[in-house]
Amino acid sequence: MASPVIFWFRRDLRLADNPALTAAAALGRPVVPLFIVDDHLLAPSGLARATYLEATLRSLSDSMDGALVVRRGSPSEVLRELAKEVGADSVFATGDTANYGRRRDTQVADDLDTVGIAMHYVSTPYIVAPGTIRSKTGDPFKVFTAFRRVWDTLECEAPVDAPTVSWLTLESEPLTVISDSAGKVRPAFFTNRLPDTPPPLPPVGEAAAWELVTSFHSRIDRYDDTRNEPGVDGTSALSPHLRWGTIHPRQLVAAFAGPGDGRRVWISEVTWREFYADVLFHQPHSVWENLQPQMNYLQIDRDARAVARFEAWALGETGYPLVDAGMRQLLETGWMHNRVRMVTASFLVKHLHLDWRWGARWFMWRLFDGDLASNQHGWQWTAGTGTDAAPYHRIFNPTTQAERFDPHGNFVTKYVPELRGVAAPQCLQPGGGDGLLAPPNYAKPVVDAKTEREEALRRFAEAREVAKAARG
Numbered sequence: 524m525a526s527p528v529i530f531w532f533r534r535d536l537r538l539a540d541n542p543a544l545t546a547a548a549a550l551g552r553p554v555v556p557l558f559i560v561d562d563h564l565l566a567p568s569g570l571a572r573a574t575y576l577e578a579t580l581r582s583l584s585d586s587m588d589g590a591l592v593v594r595r596g597s598p599s600e601v602l603r604e605l606a607k608e609v610g611a612d613s614v615f616a617t618g619d620t621a622n623y624g625r626r627r628d629t630q631v632a633d634d635l636d637t638v639g640i641a642m643h644y645v646s647t648p649y650i651v652a653p654g655t656i657r658s659k660t661g662d663p664f665k666v667f668t669a670f671r672r673v674w675d676t677l678e679c680e681a682p683v684d685a686p687t688v689s690w691l692t693l694e695s696e697p698l699t700v701i702s703d704s705a706g707k708v709r710p711a712f713f714t715n716r717l718p719d720t721p722p723p724l725p726p727v728g729e730a731a732a733w734e735l736v737t738s739f740h741s742r743i744d745r746y747d748d749t750r751n752e753p754g755v756d757g758t759s760a761l762s763p764h765l766r767w768g769t770i771h772p773r774q775l776v777a778a779f780a781g782p783g784d785g786r787r788v789w790i791s792e793v794t795w796r797e798f799y800a801d802v803l804f805h806q807p808h809s810v811w812e813n814l815q816p817q818m819n820y821l822q823i824d825r826d827a828r829a830v831a832r833f834e835a836w837a838l839g840e841t842g843y844p845l846v847d848a849g850m851r852q853l854l855e856t857g858w859m860h861n862r863v864r865m866v867t868a869s870f871l872v873k874h875l876h877l878d879w880r881w882g883a884r885w886f887m888w889r890l891f892d893g894d895l896a897s898n899q900h901g902w903q904w905t906a907g908t909g910t911d912a913a914p915y916h917r918i919f920n921p922t923t924q925a926e927r928f929d930p931h932g933n934f935v936t937k938y939v940p941e942l943r944g945v946a947a948p949q950c951l952q953p954g955g956g957d958g959l960l961a962p963p964n965y966a967k968p969v970v971d972a973k974t975e976r977e978e979a980l981r982r983f984a985e986a987r988e989v990a991k992a993a994r995g
């Protein structure tokens with residue numbers, strides 16, 4: 524029998540349109556499919572993401588007649604041992620372009636090379652590999668519109684079908700991702716009032732992604748009108764699938780090709796994902812550092828009152844209905860609507876004066892789609908520390924946002940039961956309404972939004988002044 528090759532699955536948990544798998548299969552040798560549970564990656568994730576991953580791996584393994592080998596440990600060691608065990612001399616994987624992944628991949632290729640094993644990285648989880656697009660002067664783009672202008676001119680490759688693969692089945696091992704050291708981490712830095720269980724899982728795996736594609740086909744032409752309304756099923760909900768690679772954006776561009784604003788705007792949203800991966804590629808420090816250094820001078824609250832306010836925000840008890848509904852949607856479902864992500868993030872930074880990193884960590888703990896590039900840069904954009912071209916004055920008013928995007932209160936009353944029975948627009952107001960009208964069991968507003976908006980503007984102006992003075 525020809526010696527097998529190893530296929531190392533990472534953020535590409537699918538068989539169709541997986542160029543690295545196609546390249547491995549093209550050798551015509553048996554393939555050992557492998558996933559490595561790397562505690563370094565899993566430790567900071569919460570139970571939500573770990574559970575989603577485990578279920579997705581089961582689905583992937585089922586699609587290979589149970590052949591998936593799941594091992595835990597350092598990638599170099601696991602690969603070396605498995606290669607020795609099965610007599611493999613090549614490993615294939617999809618390229619990773621995020622911080623840890625890039626470092627790990629270089630190290631793994633070097634380590635395997637020393638024992639005569641060839642490591643092949645093919646393609647990426649993006650349509651255009653991060654780091655590729657540059658301005659005429661050769662610089663990376665700092666704002667989305669300029670990036671997209673170039674991205675739009677590039678050809679998106681056509682997706683390819685799943686290759687025919689002869690999987691090599693090893694003696695089966697238990698498929699577990701969650702352990703004592705990984706996937707159970709709770710952000711103990713703030714509150715003890717956390718759910719012990721992950722949110723209920725949506726359907727996972729490649730087939731589930733395609734079911735969403737089919738259902739979104741009937742809605743995409745209305746996307747431009749409905750995408751901002753959290754009470755309407757207006758978006759695709761494909762983000763966890765893109766996060767884990769059960770579908771590739773190339774496949775989606777092909778599936779949703781056609782005329783019309785809905786499709787055009789939807790692809791433009793997918794381009795945000797590509798943009799943020801590109802920003803991360805060029806500026807890896809942006810994961811936890813302000814992209815705009817002048818914002819290092821912004822006054823941020825970190826005292827006991829700040830911690831109490833953070834807890835109210837995280838648990839959906841701020842007394843601002845749209846913010847609370849969004850935060851409870853996150854806790855209950857592991858997902859949050861994009862408009863509400865922006866409103867809740869803006870509220871944390873600009874009304875509560877807290878550090879965007881606190882919020883970003885919380886989101887990463889509970890989101891099924893938690894993705895370093897999209898999450899950290901989504902936070903930085905909203906906080907005014909990142910790539911937003913007009914960052915300072917964009918302060919979302921949580922009440923007018925609710926009136927505009929959830930006018931009938933469908934979303935707010937779905938996630939905040941205390942407000943059920945209170946008609947819109949009253950249920951959208953701070954505290955669910957004034958005085959006697961307020962439902963007695965709903966939280967009182969944690970701050971006065973108007974006062975804190977002024978305070979945020981003052982702090983932003985001050986940060987700019989201090990930064991200017993520091994520059995001399």
Ligand SMILES: Cc1cc2nc3c(=O)[nH]c(=O)nc-3n(C[C@H](O)[C@H](O)[C@H](O)COP(=O)(O)OP(=O)(O)OC[C@H]3O[C@@H](n4cnc5c(N)ncnc54)[C@H](O)[C@@H]3O)c2cc1C
Nearest residue numbers: 758759760761762792793795796861864893894897898901
């Ligand atoms: C503070 C904040 C944090 C975020 N954290 C994440 C995250 O961890 N993971 C994540 O995938 N997205 C994140 N986003 C982006 C966006 O909110 C989600 O991608 C979107 O809500 C997913 O829902 P959907 O699949 O129905 O999106 P659709 O509207 O159907 O869009 C299609 C796809 O385009 C991409 N996309 C859409 N909007 C954005 C955006 N603003 N930035 C980057 N990609 C986008 C996603 O992959 C999405 O699945 C964040 C946004 C903000 C403001």
